[in-house]
Amino acid sequence: EAGVAQSPRYKIIEKRQSVAFWCNPISGHATLYWYQQILGQGPKLLIQFQNNGVVDDSQLPKDRFSAERLKGVDSTLKIQPAKLEDSAVYLCASSSLRGHYNEQFFGPGTRLTVL
């Protein structure tokens, strides 16, 4: 089966600009996650969707970050305006509600550099 797809793979922007990342989860996976991974650290959850509803966005900086999952399939994460500290890899993951306990499948990530 096809894995989690993300685009773009790399993005370089200047601070105060806007940027958007796209994620297409594994077909049929109801749960979708966005994680932020700063260099040298483990991934940190930003937001979790179940179908098209938000389950957990407690760590999402809502003044500048937004995410949506229209129709319960693919998802977009936006940053507006970007800050230097947003430089990180943004990982999308998905999981099925049936099967392994909380086995999450990750995409390759989008590496964002804010100058």
Added chain:
Amino acid sequence: DAKTTQPTSMDCAEGRAANLPCNHSTISGNEYVYWYRQIHSQGPQYIIHGLKNNETNEMASLIITEDRKSSTLILPHATLRDTAVYYCIVRVAIYNQGGKLIFGQGTELSVKP
């Protein structure tokens, strides 16, 4: 979710077993131990999980101590492709329900020829 402690880095010779320890002394009775790994420039990959019994799959074995306060991930015959950061995560798992993973710093395993 319980906190985990792992060594920052480890080396292993190619073809030998890699034994990665994890301490989770505050684990609760309904919390599972999960292991994920992250190869450079890739997203994390699920390896294995367990509650209290030892588990084995095609990738690795998981040994959990009887008191459940620590565990060891074993890669029986490490190859260069096993070089990665290995994360030990403890959390409640409910079948048919998703939930966030809280990643720590992990152990950077270097497999050397």
